[in-house]
Amino acid sequence: MMNKKRLAMAVALSAISAQAYGLELGEFGGANLSIGGYVKAEGIFTNPDDGERSFDASARQSRINFKVDKEVQGHSVTAFIEGDFWDNATDANDTSYAMRLRHAYFQVDNLTLGQTWSGQFYANAPFDVEILDFYGTGVGSVSGSGAVARPDLVIHYTTGGFRISLQDPVYRDADYPDMVASYTYRTESGHAFNAAVTGREVETGIDDSKFGAAFSLAAKLNFGDTALALSGYTGKGNNVYSGWGYNGATNPISMAASGEVNADGDLVSTTGLSAGLSHRFNEQFRGNIRYAQVEADEVAPTVADDTLKMMNVNLIYTYLPNLDIGIEWRDRNATTMPLRSGGQQVELMAMYKF
Template structure:
């Protein structure tokens, strides 16, 4: 992240420079260009963003036995802006906002390839209190492996950003986060209670990991009076990184009832409406990733991920199992610039027995600033 000298701010807007005398401004982000050749056995992509990165819910049974797609995209590029202000009590106030262009609407690929900016992060932190939108406290960002395909083993990792209020004291963080229940014929039902998360950092020798807990009220708002229903959901996650010399082993394991929105990019619905009751879905997911450094400029990562879901017998749609494997080679001639190539394969099974396989060759160039 680059710092912006105060003299430049002063020349642009003197009042801002005066009012921000104790504030440090910085900006950062990256430019990322991806090329993907994907083939699907008995399947296809349901809509746009599954063409940009692996998302199990987007891979669906197709009408043709085999399909293939070649895509070029720069929409995962991003930009962020950060301020750190020293205040009278000796503490600091930090603000952060970040945008990218992924999963949004915009111009088509015929002429412009234009895309609408998308909010990723927007938060302010004072001392131990953070308020705003950022990564869920249930997620360990440091456990994500280095891959070309954006998230990589997306079926098997906790990956979610949302508005929250978080308090951190030492290695313990507790947050109240935006509630949202998926399934039961409605993806927009919020209960009366926020999602509660707690995480604890554990460091020992070469191990750096977190243990996290999630507690949720899952809800369904029926069309008629008296149709509303609620149930409780919970989840546990252990994720981290183990250093093996210069190499590293990253891992994540998650289990829960009603945690579908947090794991696998929403591949599993949180609940199903069974009669007048809500039944939470069971989700088990895990990945392991090993990164080996061939030299100071070359490295490779191999990843295996899995997800398994168990629904009530009344459920007729949804992902039941998903697995993926990938291996890549990354080259950084200088620290800020990375060229990469990746081979991956994924298999997605759905309720009713439909089985789709995706194979993808991925080339990427990324310049971080």
């Protein structure tokens, strides 16, 4: 039973980062060096609610990372750097395929400093189910826009189950960092729970700024080969991270499109939820179902719906160790940033992790 629980957790974590994988290159100068990442080929059939059907195939999501671990004067020191080939995540038909920086951080004992996942991401993603949509991970949660709202610099400090995060603010003229405080509790039976609160300075476009805060709960309940994931959040000032607001899908690049305030400069509240079920049929075959939605209490007249809804269903087959083949059907009722239009998609993918 314990092996199954560990396997379920490993599957969940593999969906959010390639950091769990790595090839040990050996010890050099007292440091352990490893290389990791994956090569992923995907083909996506899109049937949008508005517009023509299309098909796009790419290997741009493939990534590579390097990790160095060393013991220095009794302290555990880690350096990690990772890149993929999405450049600035521009048009899917852009053939530049330039490499971009995903992670570049170092960790000394319990302190992490650099560019890496946000505190919102850690408050939700480890407790979610596995989906294939590169730009859909976390929809409905406090970290729903994690694919496009990644701070340039983050400080994480962890002690016990607590994590305190100070982040480069999305609002460039903010007087203080974006902040996240969370606590994770794990049981011996394999269940996990997280509570988090966020706080940040929000640009209004009218006044200088206002303070917004949100509260999140997430849980992962493991029952042998089956796991149930639940999350919910509510608050103001988190719209750019959760990905939905006054203007519909939020865009962290443009304050006017961030959707965090209405036409009068007042903060807009959002409330999100997600529920997912994963099941491992055998050692090679697993599947996931996930539903999510996030609702804004006020939207612009040009936005057709105040609620973003999304469904994902996938099956994944491990053909060889670390080589997965998968298919996913997904549907959303509105466009999400930056490349997913409202409507249905089917993704076929093959991924080799190393």
